[in-house]
Amino acid sequence: MATKTVLSCIQPTGDMHFGNYFGAVKNWVDIQQKYDCFYGVVDYHAMTMPYNPKQLQENTWELIFNLIAAGVKTENLFVQSLVPEHAELSWILNCFASYGQLTRMTQFKDKTQQVEEGNADGFISAGLLDYPVLQAADILIYKADFVPVGKDQEQHLELTRNIAQRFNNQVGQEYFVLPEPLFTETPKVMSPADPMKKMSKSAGEKHYIPVFSTPEKIKKQIRSAVTDTGDTPSGEMSQGLINLFELLKAANKMNQHHSLMSDYQSGVLKYVHLKDTVAEALTEISVAMVDRRQQLDENKEEVKEIIRNSSAEIRKVAQKTMNEVKSLAGLMNIKM
Ligand code: TRP
DSSP states (O other), rough: OOOOEEEEOOOOOOBBBBIIIIIIHHHHHHTTTEEEEEEEOTTGGSSSSOOOHHHHHHHHHHHHHHHHHHTTTTGGGGGGGGGGGGHHHHHHTTTTTOOOHHOOHHHHHHHHHHHTSSSOSOOOOHHHHHHHHHHHHHHHHOSEEEEEEGGGGGHHHHHHHHHHHHHHHTTTTSSSSOOEEEEEOOOOOBOSSSSBBBOOOOOOGGOBBBBBSHHHHHHHHHHTTTOOOSSSSSSOOOHHHHHHHHHHHHHHHHHHHHHHHHHTTTTOOHHHHHHHHHHHHHHHHHHHHHHHHHHHHHHHHHHHHHHHHHHHHHHHHHHHHHHHHHHHTTTOOOOO
C-alpha cells in the first residue's frame, strides 16, 4: 500500500511555547515515520492581519530553525512563499469557493469582530476572508490524504473538501483528493496564569511558557502557576492541577504522573513537589531543543540554503499539480 500523504502548516508568529509544541509540533515530528509529510511555514497567511514586513521574514526563519530543533526533518519543510504556486492555485480555487460560506467561517467572524470592537488593529482585508481558500490550496496542491487538525481548523478542512468537490464536478473527474482530518491525541495545554484559558501568546507573557527558555525561568513560571481558583467544586481537581498533570503526561513522564496522582488521591500531594517535577520534565525538553538550536545558529546560512533547496524540491510537486489543474480548468499552459 502506498504511503499516505500528510500536510500541515503553521503561521510564523514568533516564540514557540509548550502549547504549540505539545499541541502540534511534537505530533509533526512523531508522524514523520508513518507518512509522507509536507510541512509549511505559511508566510502568505501571516499577511492577512496587520504585520511588519521585516519582522515577517525574521519570524519565518526563526520558526524554521525552531521546527528543525524540535526534530522536523528538513526535507519535509518548506516556506510557502518559496512555492508561489500556492497563491496561483488559490486564485483558481477562489472561483470554486462559496462567498457565503467564507463569510460564515468562525475564525473570520472572530477576527472581524476583534477589529470592529477595536481590539485588533487594521481593517478587515479581503485576504482575511480569503484565508481559508489559500489554506485549501496548501492542502490540495500536494493531494494530501490527511491533515492533522485541531478543533478550530475542522471548519476550514470541510471548506477545502467542498471546494475540491466542486472543482472535481466541474472538470468531470475525481482529480483532487478529498482530505480527511487526522485526529491524534494531543493535550490541551492551558495558561499557567489562568488555567481556564488556552496557553497563548496573545494573552501576554504570563500566559505562555516558551520552549526556548532557561531552566530557571521555566521553574519560576511553573512555581507560580495558579493551582487553586476558588471555584472548584469540592472533591474535584482544580483546572490548575489538571493542567500540571496534563503537562507531565504530555512530556511522557507516566511513572511520575501515576505516583503523584496517587499522592493526590490519598491527600498527601505537595503542590510544590508536583510543580518541580513538571518543571524538570519541561526543562529536559527545553535544554535539548536549546542545544540543537545553538548548533543550528552556528550554521545559519547553511541551514537557510538547505531549506531553500527543500522548498525547491517540494515546489516540483506543486508545479506538477498546477500544470494539471491549468489544463483541466481550460487555462493556457506553457511548459517552461
Ligand atoms: N490556518 C492554520 C492555523 O491557523 C494554518 C494553516 C495554513 C494550515 N494552511 C494550512 C493548517 C494547511 C493545516 C493545513 O493554524
